[in-house]
Amino acid sequence: MAKRPLIIDCDPGADDAVALLLTLAPGQEFDLLGITTVAGNVPLAHTYANARRVCALARAEVPVLAGCPRPLVHSLTTAEAIHGPTGLAGAELPEPSQPPLDCHGVDFLINQCSQAGQPITLATLGPLTNLAVALIKCPPIATQIAQVVVMGGSLGPGNITPAAEFNFYVDPHAARVVVEAGLPLTLIGLDVTHQVLTTPERLARFAALGNRVGQTVARWLAHYGQGEGDRYGLPGAPLHDPCVIAYLLQPDLFSGRPMYLAVETDSRLSRGRTIATPYLTPEYPATAQVMEEVDAEGVYELLWERLARFGEGVRG
Secondary structure, X not given: OOOEEEEEEEOOOHHHHHHHHHHHOOOOOEEEEEEEEOOOOOOHHHHHHHHXXXXXXXXXXXXXXEOOOOOOOOOOOOOHHHHOOOOOOOOXXXXXXXXXXXXXXXXXXXXXXXXXXXXXXXXXXXXXXXXXXXXXXOHHHHHHEXXXXXXXXXXXXXXXXXXXXXHHHHOHHHHHHHHOOOOOEEEEOHHHHOOOEEOHHHHHHHHOOOOHHHHHHHXXXXXXXXXXXXXXXXXXXXXXXXXXXXXXHOHHHEEEEEEEEEEOOOOOOOOOOEEEEOOXXXXXXXXXXXEEEEOHHHHHHHHHHHHHOOHHHHOO
């Protein structure tokens, strides 16, 4: 069976880094064409370096491309308070093993989609700036996209403002472009990711994997996101971005339904708010499959099993 061609667009960030390792684990079902990075959790220089270092940790030769350094309209909002000053606090990473690539991340997206022999799946883990610019610059690529699975949005309260989830807040105009592009879109928002909590017991399982990857992930997650967990009275930090890769690997762990989806761009108070309804009409048709429930233990079992595959080859 042919592997699915996949591009990951991300802003590492600890949870993005865990999602990348889940994808890069040996024996994977994906043909990972490349990783594009965007400014988000931290500025672009850090997200680009972090993605390259994660690939070095995994000993994976995958193209990594730097994309857009700022949102379409607003100035950049970052999340160093959650992820640390460089985005990956808590563990040292090896230096990148590949030289930097000159191609811009947006051009890489366009080129890959334009030249692909079969439609490409996109996993987006950060603000949607890169994909939005690619769609604006080259609209025909929409026909070459098999599926876009987005970590973003919230059916309820946000995590950066009362109204908005971080990725949609950082670049609401990009989120709106993507939502309105008519793509096969799956949304995994805070309603799902706040069910996937890194409790102390789950954190210990990462450390007990016995390889460098597991120990590194445990150190990242010990530093990451606890403020968000404390804010919501949760027993651990929500693990957002790996849910996208888990969905692509085991969609049966998730459940949702078709919804009409829109993103608020004009209101100062509600910037980036997700507007969604499952009650569809001709005026408000389904524009996305929106996930609502997840088997959180199943997600962690998948993470532990896949990260254990790194084995002796990446022991510290």
